[in-house]
Amino acid sequence: MSGFASYQGILDKLNSSLEQRSIGLKQQSMTAATGVGFAAWQSASGGLAGAVPTLGLAGATACDSSTAGAMPLISAGSNKLHLLSATMRESSTGLQTFILVDRLAHAQVAVSQANGSFSPAIDATARLASGEGGLIMVEVSSALGTGTNTFNMTYTNQAGTGSRTTADMTTVASSALNNSPFAAGLYMPLQAGDKGVRSIEGWTLTSGSQTGNIIISIVKPLAWLVTPISTFTYERNYIFESVSLPLVHNAACLHWAGFWVGGGSGTVTFVTDLKLLVG
Amino acid sequence: MAGFSNLDAIINAISVNSKKQALTFQKTGANSPAAGTWVTMWTATGIPSAGSYPTAGLGNAATCDSSTAGAMPFTNSTAPATMHMLGVDAFSTQVGSSLFVDRLAHVQLAHNVNGTISPALDGTARLGTGEGAQLIAIVSVTLGVAANTFTITYTNQDGTGSRVTPSFTTTANQTVGKTAPASSVGLFIPLQAGDTGVRSVQSIALTSGSNAVGNFTLDLVRPLSYIPFSIASVGSARDHVLELPNLVRVRDSACLASYFFGTASTATTLVGEIRIAEN
Numbered sequence A: 001m002s003g004f005a006s007y008q009g010i011l012d013k014l015n016s017s018l019e020q021r022s023i024g025l026k027q028q029s030m031t032a033a034t035g036v037g038f039a040a041w042q043s044a045s046g047g048l049a050g051a052v053p054t055l056g057l058a059g060a061t062a063c064d065s066s067t068a069g070a071m072p073l074i075s076a077g078s079n080k081l082h083l084l085s086a087t088m089r090e091s092s093t094g095l096q097t098f099i100l101v102d103r104l105a106h107a108q109v110a111v112s113q114a115n116g117s118f119s120p121a122i123d124a125t126a127r128l129a130s131g132e133g134g135l136i137m138v139e140v141s142s143a144l145g146t147g148t149n150t151f152n153m154t155y156t157n158q159a160g161t162g163s164r165t166t167a168d169m170t171t172v173a174s175s176a177l178n179n180s181p182f183a184a185g186l187y188m189p190l191q192a193g194d195k196g197v198r199s200i201e202g203w204t205l206t207s208g209s210q211t212g213n214i215i216i217s218i219v220k221p222l223a224w225l226v227t228p229i230s231t232f233t234y235e236r237n238y239i240f241e242s243v244s245l246p247l248v249h250n251a252a253c254l255h256w257a258g259f260w261v262g263g264g265s266g267t268v269t270f271v272t273d274l275k276l277l278v279g
Numbered sequence B: 001m002a003g004f005s006n007l008d009a010i011i012n013a014i015s016v017n018s019k020k021q022a023l024t025f026q027k028t029g030a031n032s033p034a035a036g037t038w039v040t041m042w043t044a045t046g047i048p049s050a051g052s053y054p055t056a057g058l059g060n061a062a063t064c065d066s067s068t069a070g071a072m073p074f075t076n077s078t079a080p081a082t083m084h085m086l087g088v089d090a091f092s093t094q095v096g097s098s099l100f101v102d103r104l105a106h107v108q109l110a111h112n113v114n115g116t117i118s119p120a121l122d123g124t125a126r127l128g129t130g131e132g133a134q135l136i137a138i139v140s141v142t143l144g145v146a147a148n149t150f151t152i153t154y155t156n157q158d159g160t161g162s163r164v165t166p167s168f169t170t171t172a173n174q175t176v177g178k179t180a181p182a183s184s185v186g187l188f189i190p191l192q193a194g195d196t197g198v199r200s201v202q203s204i205a206l207t208s209g210s211n212a213v214g215n216f217t218l219d220l221v222r223p224l225s226y227i228p229f230s231i232a233s234v235g236s237a238r239d240h241v242l243e244l245p246n247l248v249r250v251r252d253s254a255c256l257a258s259y260f261f262g263t264a265s266t267a268t269t270l271v272g273e274i275r276i277a278e279n
Helices: A007-016 B007-015
Strands: A020-032 A037-040 A081-090 A096-110 A116-123 A135-142 A150-157 A197-207 A213-227 A233-237 A254-260 A264-278 B020-028 B038-040 B045-047 B083-092 B096-110 B115-122 B134-141 B149-156 B198-208 B215-229 B236-239 B256-262 B269-278
Touching: A007 A264, A007 B007, A020 A037, A020 A254, A037 A135, A081 A096, A081 A213, A096 A116, A096 A197, A116 A213, A135 A197, A197 A213, A213 A233, A213 B236, A213 B269, A254 A264, B007 B269, B020 B256, B038 B134, B083 B096, B083 B215, B096 B115, B115 B215, B134 B198, B198 B215, B215 B236, B256 B269
Parallel strands: none
Antiparallel strands: A020 A264, A037 A254, A081 A233, A081 A264, A096 A213, A096 A254, A116 A197, A135 A213, A150 A197, B020 B045, B020 B269, B038 B256, B083 B236, B083 B269, B096 B215, B096 B256, B115 B198, B134 B215, B149 B198
């Protein structure tokens, strides 16, 4: 049997083997706007810069723990790896809301990319169970220009039904590197009735000729962590404080995303310590 | 056996049996609250997609479930297991509070409605014996320049019919999405003395006023979880296992939806996840 059957099981495991630590350090330029999403993926200093896929509809790749930019992880083999707690210290002058995600796959396109099919598809199925789907997150990889573009994507939903279409989403002029290009939220809204995405097949530019590039990724949100006072260190306990024991799949490509709270620009440093345990 | 007998059973369900589901939502308000008023997020776009109302009329009451457009989709429990809410993580771009509900049934009515709701507005499909729901009136088409006053006849939590609410008066010129009664009434329409809830609604009586402009809905809902947002865009958390140990029951096919209480007149974006698990 894999997994923890009880709290005593967690204690027993902690007493018999060390928890697994995953230390992350990212430093990235910040141009923050309240409520706008961001991904702490592409930044470099102090940690590996996240890999940026080749530009175009043909550049989609799957991501795993060996992908540059992912937080290090040791395989749990046939057992289950759970997140027990997470620590975060961020240096910005703004407050932050963080979401730890497993980045399943991604592709990079110009925000004015002509209509077409991703070939290969942006395929997230390697770490999705049957009937499970991820969410579509978009981040800027080359700052967007003036004007706005509107686009949608076709995808296969959590049940394996293809030709599903996201809502049209419109970019914000001059969206900055690492930020979501959207005015609010982090994810592309899905077709009514869908709760997740297994792969993305198509891109449709509805309007606009804005410049700049974006990364489209399929992510699985795992855990939330809030740092209500900047520069302080905060920890979230996923056993007692938030009873959820997030499951981290073998080879998960872990990184932080989230939402800016304060405005401003500068450099922000994220220091993370994940404590995981194999059960 | 239904339900969780102890914390170990929850840990076992999450880890060994993989019975936890995380329901992500991202709703951008279609409606702007006024300070101190509630608005529905039912018609907000995002994840899940926007919900809609039945055609206006006393004969068009409809039940809602997890397949209704606007509901957060999830997988039902496997009998005899029962589904429970473990917690919520979320943020709002505006300071305020959210209430998550199981939306049992709804009907849309003209501002000068007076008569029998047939078929009845019926919440019994997901109410246990002796359990009642709450009534919320939301403006669906902006109301006219004069207020109207109503009473509602309903069947209470015990199945006793012909119960009558105290009179409530709509707010003249109230705009779409807001509660139809004055904000001093709060979110829920008060019930006859001694009643804790409503199982079904049989009729509505116009006791004074005649303004015919506008429509409002009657939403029959089962409140599940409140979450406050004391700082804009800073995440908030609710743990329903240890912090607020009520393990809110989420019945199979529940129509999960939300309302937002604003402290300003700006529409909000809500992003978060609800964690549910079955034993």
